[in-house]
Amino acid sequence: MFIQTTRFNQIEIDDNDIITFKQGIPGFEERTKYIVLEMEQGPFSFLQSVEEAGLAFAVVDPFTLYPDYEFELPASAKEELEIDSLEQITVRSIVSVKDNWDNATTNLVAPLVINHLHKLGKQVVLTKTTYTTKHLLGMKLKEGAE
Numbered sequence: 028m029f030i031q032t033t034r035f036n037q038i039e040i041d042d043n044d045i046i047t048f049k050q051g052i053p054g055f056e057e058r059t060k061y062i063v064l065e066m067e068q069g070p071f072s073f074l075q076s077v078e079e080a081g082l083a084f085a086v087v088d089p090f091t092l093y094p095d096y097e098f099e100l101p102a103s104a105k106e107e108l109e110i111d112s113l114e115q116i117t118v119r120s121i122v123s124v125k126d127n128w129d130n131a132t133t134n135l136v137a138p139l140v141i142n143h144l145h146k147l148g149k150q151v152v153l154t155k156t157t158y159t160t161k162h163l164l165g166m167k168l169k170e171g172a173e
Contacts, residue, residue: 043146045062
């Protein structure tokens with residue numbers, strides 16, 4: 028199937044790669060179908076809406092930039108995502124870029140948890156955490172380039 032995107036023009040996707048966020052993503056609840064578009068270079072990928080051309084989130088694997096990052100997935104999220112084992116999941120965090128990439132931040136409080144086996148996703152809002160919604164990426168990206 029072909030979808031139109033603002034960033035990548037028209038692209039062909041496999042229906043089997045579509046991830047359903049049953050409740051949408053907070054602030055975008057009406058959009059529930061997404062595809063992950065991996066970038067050839069760098070640690071970033073995009074979570075592109077299949078339903079809205081202009082809706083795409085830059086995302087990153089938080090464990091790549093923050094090796095000590097950890098959280099406990101609530102039982103309700105495990106049930107909703109039909110998770111039987113950790114091998115089924117992929118975790119990404121949404122990146123925000125204001126002005127330039129040196130000021131980019133990532134949200135470690137609300138990771139995107141994707142069951143790649145069942146193609147289900149959810150943005151899980153963590154409670155009782157020391158993480159913030161704006162962890163600065165600039166230095167982390169420079170460290171990774173060295």
